Amino acid sequence: MAEKKEMKIAEVKGRPMLHWIGKQPLETVKSFPSQLVEKFNIEEAPQVPTFESLKNNWTNLLLHGDNREVLSTLLVNGFQNKVNFVYIDPPFNTGLAYVRKVKLRGTNKKLEGEEMSFDEQIMYENSFLESSFLQFMKDVLVLLSNMLNKDTGLIAVRIDYNYSHYIKVILDEVFSKENFINEITIGRSREAAGSPSKLEVTTESIYLYSKSNDYKLNPIFAKRPISEIAWTGFTMGGDRNPPERLFFNKKLLPSSGQHFTLKQEKCDKLIKEHFLRLKCKDCGCLYYYGNSENEFHKQSKKKENRFKYYDITSNTEFKVITDLDKCLNCNTDNFDVEYLGNDDVQINNNWLDIPSYATTTGYPTENSEELLNRIIRLCAKPGDLILDCFNGSGTTAAVAQKLKMKWIACDINKSSIQTTSNRLQSIIKSQNKIIEKENSKLALEEKEVYYNSFVHYKINDYDLQIQHNELKELVYEHIGIKRMPTDSFFDGTLGTELVKIIPFNHPLSLLDLQLVKTELEKRKDETRNIVLVSLGMEVKVKTAIDDYNKLRPVNKIRTIELRTDKKYGSFFVHKPAQAEVEITKTKDKGKVILKDFISPTIIQRLNIESKLFQAQIKDFRSQIDVVLIDTDYNGEVFNICISDVPEKKKDFVKGEYEFAIKNKDSKIAVKIIDMLGEEVLIIE
Numbered sequence: 258m259a260e261k262k263e264m265k266i267a268e269v270k271g272r273p274m275l276h277w278i279g280k281q282p283l284e285t286v287k288s289f290p291s292q293l294v295e296k297f298n299i300e301e302a303p304q305v306p307t308f309e310s311l312k313n314n315w316t317n318l319l320l321h322g323d324n325r326e327v328l329s330t331l332l333v334n335g336f337q338n339k340v341n342f343v344y345i346d347p348p349f350n351t352g353l354a355y356v357r358k359v360k361l362r363g364t365n366k367k368l369e370g371e372e373m374s375f376d377e378q379i380m381y382e383n384s385f386l387e388s389s390f391l392q393f394m395k396d397v398l399v400l401l402s403n404m405l406n407k408d409t410g411l412i413a414v415r416i417d418y419n420y421s422h423y424i425k426v427i428l429d430e431v432f433s434k435e436n437f438i439n440e441i442t443i444g445r446s447r448e449a450a451g452s453p454s455k456l457e458v459t460t461e462s463i464y465l466y467s468k469s470n471d472y473k474l475n476p477i478f479a480k481r482p483i484s485e486i487a488w489t490g491f492t493m494g495g496d497r498n499p500p501e502r503l504f505f506n507k508k509l510l511p512s513s514g515q516h517f518t519l520k521q522e523k524c525d526k527l528i529k530e531h532f533l534r535l536k537c538k539d540c541g542c543l544y545y546y547g548n549s550e551n552e553f554h555k556q557s558k559k560k561e562n563r564f565k566y567y568d569i570t571s572n573t574e575f576k577v578i579t580d581l582d583k584c585l586n587c588n589t590d591n592f593d594v595e596y597l598g599n600d601d602v603q604i605n606n607n608w609l610d611i612p613s614y615a616t617t618t619g620y621p622t623e624n625s626e627e628l629l630n631r632i633i634r635l636c637a638k639p640g641d642l643i644l645d646c647f648n649g650s651g652t653t654a655a656v657a658q659k660l661k662m663k664w665i666a667c668d669i670n671k672s673s674i675q676t677t678s679n680r681l682q683s684i685i686k687s688q689n690k691i692i693e694k695e696n697s698k699l700a701l702e703e704k705e706v707y708y709n710s711f712v713h714y715k716i717n718d719y720d721l722q723i724q725h726n727e728l729k730e731l732v733y734e735h736i737g738i739k740r741m742p743t744d745s746f747f748d749g750t751l752g753t754e755l756v757k758i759i760p761f762n763h764p765l766s767l768l769d770l771q772l773v774k775t776e777l778e779k780r781k782d783e784t785r786n787i788v789l790v791s792l793g794m795e796v797k798v799k800t801a802i803d804d805y806n807k808l809r810p811v812n813k814i815r816t817i818e819l820r821t822d823k824k825y826g827s828f829f830v831h832k833p834a835q836a837e838v839e840i841t842k843t844k845d846k847g848k849v850i851l852k853d854f855i856s857p858t859i860i861q862r863l864n865i866e867s868k869l870f871q872a873q874i875k876d877f878r879s880q881i882d883v884v885l886i887d888t889d890y891n892g893e894v895f896n897i898c899i900s901d902v903p904e905k906k907k908d909f910v911k912g913e914y915e916f917a918i919k920n921k922d923s924k925i926a927v928k929i930i931d932m933l934g935e936e937v938l939i940i941e
């Protein structure tokens with residue numbers, strides 16, 4: 258466990274400043290306890306992720322925790338100024354709840370995971386107040402600014418219209434206005450916010466800032482959209498000698514006072530590549546270089562060549578030739594030379610040509626790899642350290658890994674960590690195959706450097722705090738509460754009543770009751786009755802509620818105590834998933850066979866009887882997402898030695914595994930993760 262240490266950090270740099278109620282500076286940070294949970298493709302990992310312990314032997318970091326605590330811990334542990342590029346895609350504070358969409362493997366059976374409101378994951382108890390969101394974002398940005406390399410560091414922040422104007426002012430404050438580089442416009446496909454009184458919103462933004470003006474952006478090229486491709490003239494102003502050029506062995510002269518743009522050799526090359534063509538000024542017939550029309554058609558059908566032939570349709574009059582005298586169509590001698598520029602152009606700030614969201618993992622709000630690939634290549638190079646502390650499905654880590662960069666990914670949500678772990682295991686495994694094949698042919702100094710391992714730590718054991726959130730989600734569903742994400746105090750409605758959910762870490766107390774009364778005093782026009790949902794209740798509260806109700810014609814209070822409530826109490830019975838696994842060992846070999854797996858939660862979510870489930874779901878493996886095996890489990894850290902993460906959703910896990918073991922005393926641990934993210938650990 259890390260020693261608790263504190264350190265001072267650099268606060269904000271510039272102006273202007275945005276103000277909100279309760280705005281506070283963040284001046285010192287401290288380190289929180291780290292717990293090493295899982296490791297992949299690495300023998301030894303440090304107990305605490307310090308920069309000192311990783312700098313000479315890098316392993317990527319997958320950190321489960323609240324990003325403010327994770328970043329504070331990293332800063333105290335030597336990561337100040339060490340990150341080259343940060344990409345973040347924070348929750349947009351829209352109040353929307355997202356649902357992880359899941360499909361059973363090899364079937365068409367869809368089910369929904371837990372609803373997750375990202376906003377609530379930041380503020381566990383209340384809905385996300387504007388001032389809390391702004392303070393949260395400023396704290397995170399100040400911490401990130403301290404993580405970045407002080408000279409060359411760059412940060413990209415994705416945000417939408419709900420908060421973009423505020424976030425930009427906070428970025429100006431934290432990084433200074435002079436360090437603003439660009440606003441990049443990206444597409445938005447998830448949800449259309451159109452209505453008769455409002456235009457549909459089709460874009461989001463990425464703000465790009467630097468730490469100083471010593472940064473460097475790499476040139477990035479993209480394909481020019483077909484709509485922007487056009488054949489142009491091939492002459493420029495001014496005379497040159499000789500003025501003539503040969504096209505299809507025909508001598509042409511530019512009009513007076515003009516010259517042909519390129520030399521003869523270049524013209525010959527461009528004619529052959531179809532970047533130059535002739536056009537009959539009288540009938541419009543086009544002339545392309547070539548020996549056969551068939552070959553021309555073959556070339557024009559290739560995807561990468563489509564831009565060159567964009568204006569050739571079935572009605573276009575054209576000829577494929579090597580020599581030309583007069584127009585083969587109208588017998589005149591009156592030609593224009595046409596030139597087509599390359600279809601690669603250096604990108605500008607309009608990125609609507611690529612998708613910005615993707616749906617490969619089922620994790621809501623997954624960003625597309627195309628987007629991350631472009632922004633990371635723009636801002637970083639192989640070997641750089643990339644950080645995303647709103648990791649989600651792990652797109653930043655996945656792309657950084659593919660681009661041979663180091664990465665740190667952090668998220669508060671367990672399913673984000675699971676999804677990312679699976680995604681990165683697959684990528685690293687396929688990279689390892691390439692390395693084996695290619696690097697064996699290369700000399701040592703030519704070998705590509707990959708950072709092919711990662712370690713998963715829990716920072717400040719987050720599960721406890723998350724439980725409240727998960728439980729709250731279940732309560733909404735179980736009782737049938739309709740959420741009110743925009744209300745700053747009440748959580749929802751139940752029929753005509755207003756609902757307040759009391760934090761589950763304590764029974765309903767007199768103080769909770771007082772807070773409700775104070776809130777109602779502020780809402781003079783509120784006539785609805787109130788339901789307080791809690792796990793239990795302090796004894797004095799019941800009498801206090803009775804006394805209060807006697808005096809109130811409206812806003813009468815009743816309670817639902819989940820532990821004892823007859824109607825709603827059943828909700829506490831969670832039947833865990835169960836697995837039957839056969840583990841056998843000989844002197845030097847281990848064998849694991851999955852015999853059966855059943856998840857009562859999956860069956861419940863599918864809303865079918867368990868007998869019907871067995872009839873409909875032929876193979877129990879359709880419930881299983883991933884199987885991980887530690888062939889020498891030390892009882893604490895799960896070392897992923899075998900990972901079975903089928904790439905395609907229709908494929909099942911193998912279910913049978915044979916492997917070498919050190920000796921007969923090695924402990925074998927098998928972790929089965931089902932499609933809803935529930936884990937079953939079997940230790941032999």
Ligand SMILES: C[S@@+](CC[C@H](N)C(=O)[O-])C[C@H]1O[C@@H](n2cnc3c(N)ncnc32)[C@H](O)[C@@H]1O
Nearest residue numbers: 323324346622623624647649650652668669670
């Ligand atoms: C919009 S999603 C990011 C999606 C991601 N860019 C991707 O490609 O999948 C935001 C993420 O931030 C996480 N998050 C919200 N509050 C957080 C906090 N305080 N600390 C860490 N992660 C947080 C949520 O759990 C969610 O996964």
